[in-house]
Amino acid sequence: MQLRHQILALAILPLVLTIALITAFTTWQSSNLAQSSIDTFERNLLKAKETELLNLTNLALSAIKDVYDNAGPDDEAAKERVRQILTSLDYGQDGYFFVYDYDGNNVVHPRQSFRPGHNWFDLVDPDGDKVIANLIAKAKEGGGLHQYKWEKPSSRSMADKLSFAAGLDKWRWMIGTGVYLDDVFSQTEAAKADLKQSIRRTFVIVTLIAVPSVLLVFATCMWITLHERRLADGKQKLLTQRIIDTQEEERARLARELHDGVSQNLIGVRYAFDLASRKVRASAADAGAAIDRGIDALNGAIKEVRDLSHELRxxxxxxxxxxxxxxxxxxxxxxxxxxxxxxxxxxxxxxxxxxxxxxxxxxxxxxxxxxxxxxxxxxxxxxxxxxxxxxxxxxxxxxxxxxxxxxxxxxxxxxxxxxxxxxxxxxxxxxxxxxxxxxxxxxxxxxxxxxxxxxxxxxxx
Structure with a gap:
C-alpha cells in the first residue's frame, strides 16, 4: 500500500469505526429503552389484570355473602344456592368462577362439566405445577394470586392463566376466578415486533446517511490528494527546472569568468614569459623587467582563481x-x-x-x-x-x-x-x-x- 493510500485509510477507518460504534451504541440504547418500556407496559397490564381479578372476586363474594353468612357448616341448601349463583356469574366466553373444597374435590366449574364431583388435588399442568393444590394453599393463607397453564375454553388450547383464590373457611371451600394472559403476551410480542421494526428502520436510515457520508469524505480526500499531488508535481517540475536553469547560469558565469578573467590573464602570462625568454636569449638589459611583468600577470591569475574558488565554497x-x-x-x-x-x-x-x-x-x-x-x-x-x-x-x-x-x-x-x-x-x-x-x-x-x-x-x- 502506497503512503497516500495509508494516509487515506488512516483518515477513513477511524471515521467508519466511529460511525459504526455510534450506530451500535444508539441501537443498543434504543433497544434497552424500548425493552424497558415494553416491560413496564407488561407489568402494568398484569397489574390491571390483578386488580380486575380482585374486583371480580369481591363481586362474587358480595353476591353470595347473605346466603353464606346465614348458613351453617352443613347447610346443603345454602351450598346449592351458592353453587347456582356462582355458576350463573359468568363474564364472557373465557370468564367464570370455580370452586373446590380443601380436599381437592371440584364443586363448581361452569365450563368443564366433567370436573364436578371428582378430586383434582394432584392435577398438574404442562409445566409440572400442582394447580389445585397451590390454589387451595393460597385460599388457606387468606387469598392470593397464582399463575399456571389451563385449557382456554374459546380456543381449546393450553394458555397461561392468572387466578385469584379466596377461602370460604366455614364450608372449607376455595373460590376462585382467573384471566388468561395470552392477550397480554400477544400485545407484548406485538410491541417487541414494532421495536425490532423500528430498530431495523433506524439502522437503515443511519446506514443511508453514514455510507454516503463516508463515500463523500473518501471522494473528497481522494480529490484533495490528487489535487495536492498535481500541485506538488507542478512545483517539483518548476523547482527542478529552476535548479537546472541555476546550474546552467552558474556554469555560464564560471565559463565567462574563466574565459574573460583567468584565461586572458594566463594568455598574458604566456606572452610575458615568451617575451622575457626572447630578451634573456638576446641578453637584453630589460629582461628582468619582462620577467617581473610576467610574475605580476601570474599573480593576477592566481588571485582570479582564488576569488572564483572562494565564491564556489x-x-x-x-x-x-x-x-x-x-x-x-x-x-x-x-x-x-x-x-x-x-x-x-x-x-x-x-x-x-x-x-x-x-x-x-x-x-x-x-x-x-x-x-x-x-x-x-x-x-x-x-x-x-x-x-x-x-x-x-x-x-x-x-x-x-x-x-x-x-x-x-x-x-x-x-x-x-x-x-x-x-x-x-x-x-x-x-x-x-x-x-x-x-x-x-x-x-x-x-x-x-x-x-x-x-x-x-x-x-x-
Missing part, C-alpha cells in the same frame, strides 16, 4: 565558522563594490554545518541583490540568538522594491530569487521575512532550535 566557512566567513564575504564585497558592509555577531556558532551554509548563501544572494538593484551605500549583517534560536538580518539603505519590481527583474536575486532563499530556510523549517520600503530592505532569517548542532555533555575525567 569558502574554506573559511568550514575552518573558522559562519561569522568569519560572513566577515570575509563582506570585506571582499566592500573591496569590489565600494559599498560599506558591517558584520555584527552576538551568537556563538551553534548551527549545523548545513544551516551555516544556508545562511552564507542567503547572505551571498542578498549582497548580490544589493549590488545590482538596491543602489545602497551601506549594508549591515547581524547575527544573534533568541531563546536558543539563531537569527540573521541583512539590512541596506537602498531604494527597496515591490513584488512588481521583483517580477520585472528575472535576475533580481542572482538567479535564485527570494523564493529560493525561502526554500533554503523551509528545508530547516525556518522562516525568511522580507521588509522593504523606500528607505531600504531588511531580510530576517529565523531558524528553529532543531537547526542547532547536537551538543553532548562533557565526559567526566
Amino acid at each position: 569558502p574554506r573559511v566557512l568550514d575552518d573558522l565558522g559562519l561569522t568569519a566567513a560572513l566577515t570575509s564575504l563582506g570585506n571582499h564585497f566592500e573591496e569590489r563594490t565600494g559599498i560599506s558592509v558591517s558584520v555584527e555577531s552576538s551568537s556563538p556558532d551553534t548551527l549545523k554545518p548545513e544551516a551555516n551554509t544556508a545562511l552564507y548563501r542567503i547572505a551571498q544572494e542578498a549582497l548580490s541583490n544589493v549590488e545590482r538593484h538596491a543602489g545602497a551605500s551601506e549594508v549591515a549583517i547581524r547575527i544573534w540568538s533568541m531563546k536558543g534560536r539563531v537569527r540573521m538580518s541583512i539590512a541596506d539603505n537602498g531604494i527597496g522594491f515591490t513584488e512588481k519590481t521583483e517580477s520585472r527583474s528575472p535576475n533580481y536575486s542572482g538567479g535564485l530569487g527570494l523564493r529560493n532563499m525561502q526554500e533554503r530556510m523551509a528545508h530547516f523549517r525556518g522562516i525568511l521575512i522580507v521588509q522593504t520600503n523606500e528607505k531600504g530592505t531588511t531580510l530576517t532569517a529565523m531558524f528553529p532550535k532543531s537547526a542547532n548542532a547536537a551538543t553532548s555533555a562533557p565526559k567526566a575525567a
Whole structure:
C-alpha cells in the first residue's frame, strides 16, 4: 500500500469505526429503552389484570355473602344456592368462577362439566405445577394470586392463566376466578415486533446517511490528494527546472569568468614569459623587467582563481565558522563594490554545518541583490540568538522594491530569487521575512532550535 493510500485509510477507518460504534451504541440504547418500556407496559397490564381479578372476586363474594353468612357448616341448601349463583356469574366466553373444597374435590366449574364431583388435588399442568393444590394453599393463607397453564375454553388450547383464590373457611371451600394472559403476551410480542421494526428502520436510515457520508469524505480526500499531488508535481517540475536553469547560469558565469578573467590573464602570462625568454636569449638589459611583468600577470591569475574558488565554497566557512566567513564575504564585497558592509555577531556558532551554509548563501544572494538593484551605500549583517534560536538580518539603505519590481527583474536575486532563499530556510523549517520600503530592505532569517548542532555533555575525567 502506497503512503497516500495509508494516509487515506488512516483518515477513513477511524471515521467508519466511529460511525459504526455510534450506530451500535444508539441501537443498543434504543433497544434497552424500548425493552424497558415494553416491560413496564407488561407489568402494568398484569397489574390491571390483578386488580380486575380482585374486583371480580369481591363481586362474587358480595353476591353470595347473605346466603353464606346465614348458613351453617352443613347447610346443603345454602351450598346449592351458592353453587347456582356462582355458576350463573359468568363474564364472557373465557370468564367464570370455580370452586373446590380443601380436599381437592371440584364443586363448581361452569365450563368443564366433567370436573364436578371428582378430586383434582394432584392435577398438574404442562409445566409440572400442582394447580389445585397451590390454589387451595393460597385460599388457606387468606387469598392470593397464582399463575399456571389451563385449557382456554374459546380456543381449546393450553394458555397461561392468572387466578385469584379466596377461602370460604366455614364450608372449607376455595373460590376462585382467573384471566388468561395470552392477550397480554400477544400485545407484548406485538410491541417487541414494532421495536425490532423500528430498530431495523433506524439502522437503515443511519446506514443511508453514514455510507454516503463516508463515500463523500473518501471522494473528497481522494480529490484533495490528487489535487495536492498535481500541485506538488507542478512545483517539483518548476523547482527542478529552476535548479537546472541555476546550474546552467552558474556554469555560464564560471565559463565567462574563466574565459574573460583567468584565461586572458594566463594568455598574458604566456606572452610575458615568451617575451622575457626572447630578451634573456638576446641578453637584453630589460629582461628582468619582462620577467617581473610576467610574475605580476601570474599573480593576477592566481588571485582570479582564488576569488572564483572562494565564491564556489569558502574554506573559511568550514575552518573558522559562519561569522568569519560572513566577515570575509563582506570585506571582499566592500573591496569590489565600494559599498560599506558591517558584520555584527552576538551568537556563538551553534548551527549545523548545513544551516551555516544556508545562511552564507542567503547572505551571498542578498549582497548580490544589493549590488545590482538596491543602489545602497551601506549594508549591515547581524547575527544573534533568541531563546536558543539563531537569527540573521541583512539590512541596506537602498531604494527597496515591490513584488512588481521583483517580477520585472528575472535576475533580481542572482538567479535564485527570494523564493529560493525561502526554500533554503523551509528545508530547516525556518522562516525568511522580507521588509522593504523606500528607505531600504531588511531580510530576517529565523531558524528553529532543531537547526542547532547536537551538543553532548562533557565526559567526566
